[in-house]
Structures are given as structure tokens and as C-alpha cells.
Amino acid sequence: MSTDKETIQRLIRASMGEVKSDLVVTGGRLINVYSGEVLDGMEMAVSAGRVCYVGPSAEHTRGEETRIIDARDRWVAPGFIDAHTHIGHFCRPFELLQAYVPHGATALMASCDEHTVAFGLTGMRLFLDEVASHPVRVYTLISMAAPQDPLLCRTESLSDQEVAEILRDPRVLGLGEVVSWLRLTQGDPDLLARIDMTREQGKIVHGHTAGARDRRLNAIAAASVSSCHEPINGEDALARLRLGYWTMLREGSFRQDLEATLKPLLGAGVDAGRLILVTDGMAPDDVSAHGHMDHVIRRAVECGLSPVRAIQAATLHPATYSGLDQDIGGLAPGRLADFVLLDDLETVRVGATFIGGELVAEDGESRVAAVPPSFPDGMGLKTAFRLPVTADDMRIRCEAPRARVRVMDLVNQTITRERVVEVACAGGVISADVDSDLLKVAVFDRQEGFSPVFGFIRGLGTDIGAVGTTVNLDEYTLLVAGSSDYDMAYCANLLLEAGGGAALVDKGRILQEIPFPIGGLFSLEPWRDVGRELAAVQQTLRERGAAFAKPLYALCFLTFVTLPELRITGRGLVRAKEREIVPLLAR
Amino acid sequence: MSTDKETIQRLIRASMGEVKSDLVVTGGRLINVYSGEVLDGMEMAVSAGRVCYVGPSAEHTRGEETRIIDARDRWVAPGFIDAHTHIGHFCRPFELLQAYVPHGATALMASCDEHTVAFGLTGMRLFLDEVASHPVRVYTLISMAAPQDPLLCRTESLSDQEVAEILRDPRVLGLGEVVSWLRLTQGDPDLLARIDMTREQGKIVHGHTAGARDRRLNAIAAASVSSCHEPINGEDALARLRLGYWTMLREGSFRQDLEATLKPLLGAGVDAGRLILVTDGMAPDDVSAHGHMDHVIRRAVECGLSPVRAIQAATLHPATYSGLDQDIGGLAPGRLADFVLLDDLETVRVGATFIGGELVAEDGESRVAAVPPSFPDGMGLKTAFRLPVTADDMRIRCEAPRARVRVMDLVNQTITRERVVEVACAGGVISADVDSDLLKVAVFDRQEGFSPVFGFIRGLGTDIGAVGTTVNLDEYTLLVAGSSDYDMAYCANLLLEAGGGAALVDKGRILQEIPFPIGGLFSLEPWRDVGRELAAVQQTLRERGAAFAKPLYALCFLTFVTLPELRITGRGLVRAKEREIVPLLAR
Secondary structure (H helix, E strand, C coil): HHHHHHHHHHHHHHHCCCCCCCCCEEECCECCCCCCCCEECEEEEEEEEEEEEEECHHHHHHCCCEEEEEECCEEEEEEEEEEEEECCCEEHHHHHHHHHHHHHHEEEECCCHHHHHHHHHHHHHHHHHHHHHCCCEEEECCCCCCCCCCCCCCCCCHHHHHHHHHHCCEEEECCCCCCCCHHHHHHHHHHHHHHHHHHHEEEEEEEEECCHHHHHHHHHHHHHCCCCCCCCCHHHHHHHHHCCCEEEEEECCCCCCCCHHHHHHHHHHCCCCEEEEEEECHHHHHHHHCHHHHHHHHHHHHHCCCHHHHCCCCCHHHHHCCCCCCCCCCCCCEEEEEEEEEEECCCEEEEEECCEEEEEEECCCCCCCCCCCCCCCCCCCCCCCCCCCCCCCCCCCCCCCCEEEEEECCCCCCCEEEEEEEEECCEEEEEHHHHHCCEEEEEEECCCCCCCCEEEECCCCCEEEEEEEECCCCCCCEEECCCCHHHHHHHHHHHHHCCCCCEEEEECEEEEECCCEEECCEEEECCHHHHHHHHHHHHHHHHCCCCCCCCHHHHHCCCCCCCCCEEEEEEEEEEECEEEEEEECCC | CCCHHHHHHHHHHHHHHCCCCEEEEEEEEEECCCCCCCCCCCEEEEEEEEEEECCCCHHHCCCCCCEECCCCCCCEEEEEEEEEEECCCCECHHHHHHHHHHEEEEEEEECCCHHHHCCHHHHHHHHHHHHHHCCEEEEECCCCCCCCCCCCCCCCCCCCCHHHHCCCCCCCCEEECCCCCHHHCCCHHHHHHEEEEHHHHCCEEEEEECCCCCHHHHHHHCCCCCCCCCCCCCCHHHHHCCCCCCEEEEEECCCCCCCHHHHHHHHCCCCCEEEEECCCCCCCCHHHHHHHHHHHHHHHHHHHCHHHHHHHHHCCHHHHCCCCCCCCCCCCCEEEECEEEEEECCCCCCEEEEEEEEEECCHHHHHHHCCCCCCCCCCCCCCCCCCCCCHHHHHHHHCEEEEEEEEECCCCCCCCCEEEEEEECHHEEEEEEECCEEEEEEEECCCCCCEEEEEEECCCCCCCEEEECCCCCCCCCCCEECCHHHHHHHHHHHHHHHCCCEEEEECCCEEEEEEEEEECCEEEECHHHHHHHHHHHHHHHHHHHCCCCCCCHHHHCCCCCCCCEEEEEEEEEEEECCCCEEECCCC
């Protein structure tokens, strides 16, 4: 976002008091992220949506029309930036922005992977238009790869021409993470061509280097990847920081890594100047429970970072990394007037959020009026499967009396081990076995495949007929798990008819259903309702025996082809480390 | 400098050990500017001129052809960056780079103001070509304005088309300082148009905000100026840092501000993450005496900054500010292999300098072979004046018996006060008066003006017939001061015949002469010779009574139209603050 000549002219005149400012904030304690100070007795004036003056007295900028905000007993800080996140599932992007803005978010860097996977180039365009309808500034990272790994995944794809075209959009900040980073260390020419295009335009490349070490971590940096949000311990974080990565410490819905990463870094006394706080995605139920970037900053303070340092890591540092520090990330002349009023600094209590000098949230509520979605009707998830799905479609045939099946054995909410389990084949089929905590999983291919891909999971601990979700990273296709072929078919039909969603079915009865009618990605309902429903799904799964805090997420990540060890996609069972498809039946 | 696809591919393979590296540095203590650590036991490998590996063992990258540098007992640091400097006077740019490189300089951000003032667009192009002939990476800032202030100055000028054209050159980093910053706060449309062009191309605008405070300092930041190297005390520095300026602390030939700026900042405990060390120009005699960026870093350490922090302020910080941190400023994979070996950290003793993995300087000597200048013959300074200049041309006529003249009264080496002094007009002319320390100054217009502009200075304290220089900021025309009309004319003829230079003449005898045949800007001789000659000029002036350490600089700055109070240019006597021309004779 470049400032035009007229705006600059106006700002200069406003700084000098020759034209009057639109807004003056007075009486607060200013968080100066440039100098790292908390300053009393500073006034800030705003003109044309940007800061035009910061200093001891903005009296000269005050006119009759100038609004005055008395920030006495409050702190004035730059608006918070979530420098790596995803706003493409569960809720409409607009609604997630509505959820975040009362918690101080004024900008975020979001990938549009979900939209791309579901709709290709059209999806990226729809995303750009959707987020432009909300005042929170969204800087979009386009997908480096769709599918993430063409060997293993089945999604919409992108041509080089499409990537080149969308990269030229000024709303696009750069290239999003490729989770299959082995493709980078193996020098995949398609990815390198896209990185090349991106760098030629002076744009950046976000990384995802989970588990990479030493020479591989070096190779990914050499490939121009300039950040990573995947450290899960101090060693990871330090290795990335030392290799020049802008090191993103994550505390979000899917993972909470801050304590394990930040504390050791602080213990080692490293320079915090290239640390960035991110959520990597915050689901609506978690926003209700914890907040958004305010929560991340608060957690960082609890881990020992000073409040000002923590705020820098959520404002100035991400702005600088993104090449946006003339626009956002601090309160200085020329910058967009995006700021928060904090009722308390230590606990990062956000009282009000302003974007471009306009109040956009107050006392926990967005003041932004709802707008219709940018998504047209009829965008539901479609698979190649003909409806209705029958129980028979859910059967895994096996003529032998017994079989050895590969099982995704959950060791925690996201990681699986590959186990081979011997099972009986009663009536010529292999069934789930609740007593052995063995549930069947069916993944429906969106493009071809007239039979689902089947797998088994162990460790979910849930006694339920069927649980289905069309949110599953980064496949976003229909995945149903369960113990009953009838319930699984019912659940599948339910979700396919709704165009996508999450649902629990047991003994022919719908326990819960959340429709995600846009590509199976998200609901169009208000974020709080979606959050409540998601929380209810998780609770039901827990009540039915699931050992994890967020059991649904175990299913959402079953398709994630870079997490250890055995995963499932529309292409088959995937051995992540080996980048290979393996059959369900072991020898 | 964008890395091409083939280089990235090669770097990845080199990181992985699939192709062997060109160079491995082993055994040294690595200065990690990202984490702020000094690390033992790290090896660094280089391929295709860039770092491909940093870590505990580069064994896998070693092949038969790999050169090994044993850095035992030494420190390995990123090459030093002088983020705001001038290499357009006294010496040929190439020679100044030769001077700096043994002191650890591997990159610098230099304006080409001098070349622009003398030769317009042609000068900028010649500068770009000249600096490209040396391995030190020069990122050029083009002139925002030529003349700096058209009301007050007389130099070559630039059209908007020329600025637009040269801005597109990839070697151009952005727009250089406009010393007449009042033009910015007054919203000069020409300057704003150029800033607009610059920002549209994603380039940066260096500032010069000497003496600006509060609302004016705000207005300049609002105009998109993103740095300033002009703080001369802690208050200045803090004000700039707080307003979002990348705050450059200067220690160079013309000014030494580090002690006055850095110490108070450290005392205030501010965040050093946006501090940058610069020279703003280092003359060859000072390089011989003190060094270059090694000297600045050393001085910063003496002022209390830790060595690693000081090195960050001369490496990573300027690279980040300049949007170049994927290329320079740190030793991480993908970055250019520009580094120094330090024999001692505390005293910043540079043993060797490498650029792109190649040794370019060792033990205080450049290893870069001389190349012919990019400047064609016949580029000497020309004025509109017909040769020879006669003593008669030097006379200031006055019919009255006495006159009241405006005098530039030097209060220190650069600042003047305006005084009105009553003088006798013997024989119908106003003469210099050595007894009253009153010297005459004549400035020759390069474009028209068949008579020089005259003025008087007091406070130089020198008893000399004539001292002349064609290096005078930012006019770069012929300026001669002295007590004797004959010597002044002789000196003028000498310098005009040489195409420019600096010279001392007394009683018809040449005491010293340094020819600057390229536009009157610089010598083509080796930098050490020029430095020796400059030092001799300064010494002679001191021996003849001058009170200042570098008396010649007092004359070099007489033309600088934004320093208080009274200055002189080809247009006349200038009241800096009022931006007005005043007559020599007061009422």
C-alpha cells in the first residue's frame, strides 16, 4: 500500500498544523516500538487515515472537527499483526476478522491455501475480494504449491501462469509455505520457478520447515525461504534464528509452542529483534475462550518477555519482515493509524481497536457492519461420488478370513505411528472394532475415484457411529471416520448435501452438524455460533471417550502429508517421510 | 540483486553436499548478527559467491577443489556496510573503495550528489559504472534534488524524466537526502513527485533532517523519509528513533557525532534494533589515520555498545533497512559471502576482507587490481569565466569611503554567524584584512555570471594569500578565499586550468596543489597520495594560524545552504534559515 502524492501532501500539512487533523489521541501511555519505550505525555494526531504527528502536543493540529480520544489510564499501542495465519476454514474469512478485531488485530498475513485447494485460481481471487471487504488489513500469501505434494495429494492445481498472474496483485505479499519442504531440498524445479517469480517481484517466501535440521534447514534458507513458524522447541527456534530466518513463535488453535520455544530463547539471552509472534490459525471457539494476538502476547509476557518486547514481536518485527514498516507496525508519522487502546499492559487487555483512525472494535465487540459474502451460491464441496452414499459403499471387501491392515495409530492429537494390526474379515468385509479402539476412515476423492480411500485409526478413543469433516489439511475433501457403515454413509450424505461441514452421527441419529457450504471449508454463520458448535462437537467427542482436548483436529490432520508417520489422502495411505503411497493391506 | 534460479538450485545442492563448495571457513568464532551471539565451533561454506551452509560441520560440502580458510583465533563477521556515505569527492570513487575495503567494507549506500551537481544525468550514469568496477557493493542513492535548493544554489539540474529513468536502474536503492528539508515541510511539489516515483518502485528515501524538531521532524517522516544521519546529540537521536526513522549515528570525516549521540541513547536504555552506524563520508587522510567502518564500530564499542551490537548496527540493521537482508548483512544460507576476519573483536582489527567468497583485502592492503577510471578526458570543471582571471577581477568596488559588509563569522569549523562589519574602502575597493582575520571569498558561477560572487569570512585565523577549492558542498564550483587579490587570481587560474582541485598560494608562490580534474570533484591518483596531500593542505593552513583541525573543510562547507547562518553560493550570499539571498553590503 503506497501512499499517493496527495495523501503525503495532506499529511505534511497536517503535521505542520496547516490543515487540521481528523483525530487526536491524548493522555495515554504510548508504546513506542521503535525505541522500545513506554512514553507518558505524548499526543498522536491522525489525518487521512494515517498518523501525522506524534509528540508532546498536537494542539496545532486540532480544529473544530477534530475528534479527541482521551486515553488517560490506558496504553496506546500499534495494532497487532498476526504474521502467519490461516483464515480459510470453519468460519468465513470476514467472520474470523470480526472475531479477531476486538482482540487488537489490525493486520494479518494469511495464506489462501484452503481456497486454492478447493477452487484454484478462482479461490485465490475470491479470497482476495472477501478479505478486502473488512477493514482488518490482510496481506495474502498465495500458495506455493497446490497440491502441496502432487505425488501424495489430490486437490485443485495451479499453473505457472496463474501463479505469475496472481503474484502481480498488489494485495499479494508473497508466497506461502510449502509443507512438503523436502521438495525444496530436492530442488523441485516447479517450486524454484515460483520462488524465482516471487523474488523478482521483490516479494517474500514464508517457510514451513517442521523437523528440518542442519543441512536441510540450510538448504531451505538457501532457497530464499525467509521465515518459519514451525519451531516446537528452543533448539528448533535457535537453529532458525541463527540461520537468518525470521523466527515465528506460534500459539494458536492447532499448536501452542510458545512456552517450549520462547523460554529457552530467553534463557539463552539471544537478540529478540527477529522474533515474531503468530497464531498460525485461531479457531472461533478458541477466540471465545482465549482471544487472538492479545492472547499470544499475554502468553509471551507470561513466558518472560517484557510487554513492550512482546508487542514489538507482534507489530514492528512482522511489519519489518514484510517490508511494510512504512505502513504498519508502529505509530509514527506516515504510518496507517492502526492502533489499540489497552486497559492493562501486563495482561494485554484490549479496550478498543482503531484501523485507519476509525474505531472498529470496542469492549470485545466488533463495530464493523456485516457485509454479504463474496462467495456465490453453489460453491459447495463436490466429489466425484454419486449420491446417495450407501452403507455398502463404506465396506472394505476382503475375501480372506483375516487380514493385516496398516493402522494410523495416534500417539497424540496430530502425530501417528504406522502399525500393522491383524483383523478378522467377517462376512467378507473388514470392519471397525470399537473394543480395540479401531475406527474406519474413508476419504472421498473430489476429482475421480468412485470408491473412497480407506484406512484405520487407533487412539481416538471414541465410541461413535460416524464423525465427518470436510476441513482436513491440506486436502479439504470429505473424510468420515467411524464404527458403523450405516452411520458413516449417513454422515457422508449429510455433509455432501450440505456442500461440506462437520457432523457427528450415531445409530442413525445426527448428534451435531455444522454446514460448511463454501467448498466444504467454512460456515457463513456468525463466528460465535460456529465457535459454539465446534466446541460442542469437540465436547461430544470427548464425552464419547476421546482422550484429546480437540479430538476433531486429529481427523483434520489425518490428511496432512508431512506429519509423521502414516496419513491418508484422496490418493491413498501415505508414508509421510518416504513420500510414498502404501496399500491398506500389509503382507 | 536477485538470486537467479540456477544459483538457488546450485546453493541448495551445495547445502546438501551434492555439489562441493568453493570455500569453507573453519575454526573461527562466528558473529551471528541474527541471534546476537558469538559462536564457537561453526563452519561456513560458500558456493557461487554465496553462503550455502553454516553449522557445526561443513565436511559434507568439502571437495578436492574446496579452498579451506583456517580462522582459528579469529572472529568471522559479516562484511561492514556504510549505510550512508559519499564517495564523490577528493578521490575517485574506485580509489575510495580501495581505501575502505581493507577496513572491512563490503557494501555501502552512497549518494551520487557530487556527480549529479557537476554533470547531471551523465554524472549519475558515470558514477554507477565507476562503482560497478569495484567488488565492494555500492547501492546508489540518486539525488532527490539538483540543485539542492534552486532558489539558493546553482548547479546542473535533473528533469523528472531523468529521475524516473535512473530510478529504474536496479543498482539504484532509492532517493538521496535533500539537505534543504524545508522544501519538504513546505510541501514542494517537485520533491513530492520524486518521492512518489521512488515509493512506487518500492525504493527508499534517505533523509537529512539536521536541526528539525517536533512538527517539522514529523512532517519529514510523513513525507516518507525513512532515515536520518544528522543527529548531533542524544536528544536528536532519540527524537528520530521515536518517530520511526532508522537512526544513523555518524562518525566520519566531516562530523564525529557518535559520542554525543550513542552514549545518551545507551544511557536511556533504548532498543538498539534500529540504530545504524555510518560515516557520511570518510576522506582518504582519515582512512590512513583511523580507518573506515572498523573505526566507527570501534568508537561505538568505546562508547559502551557491545561489539556484537555495534557490528549489527553496521551489518544487519542497514541491510534490513535497505530491504537487502536476503543478500547482505549477515552470514546465513543464500546471502552473499561477504565477510571479514577479525584479529581482535574489541578493537575491531580487520585481518582480511572477502566479497562473494573472494579475498579482496588482507593486512591493510586491497587485493583488488586497479582499473582505468570510467570518466572520459576533458571532464574538468568549467565556469563561464574567461581565463585568465586577473587581480582586477577579484576586486570588490565600493565608491564610499567606508562600507558595512555582511561577514560569515565562523563559530566553529562549519557553523557561521552573520555579522555586519564596518570596513574601509581604500582606493575604491573593499579588501581583506588579515589583522582583523577578515578574508575575502570569491565564488565562481559555473553557468553564467562574468563576475564572481563575493563575501567575507572571519574566524579562519589563517594568514594566507589564497586558498581555493572546487570541492564545496553541494555547489562544487570554484571557491577561492584569501587576503591577496593577486594570489586569489593566481589560485583561481591554477585550479581552472587543472579542471579543479585544492590549492594554497601565497605571495605569488604555490604552496600546495591537488588537481581534481574530474568535474573539480576528485583526483585520479591513488587514494593514499591524495590523502597525504590533503593532510598537508590542512597542516599548512593550521601552521598559518587556522584554529580548526581541518581548516579546509570550513571552506568546503561555506557553500552549504542549510547550515546556520550565512553562506555563499554562485547565486550570492545566502541566509540559510530564511532561504533568501542577501547583498554583501548591509545598510
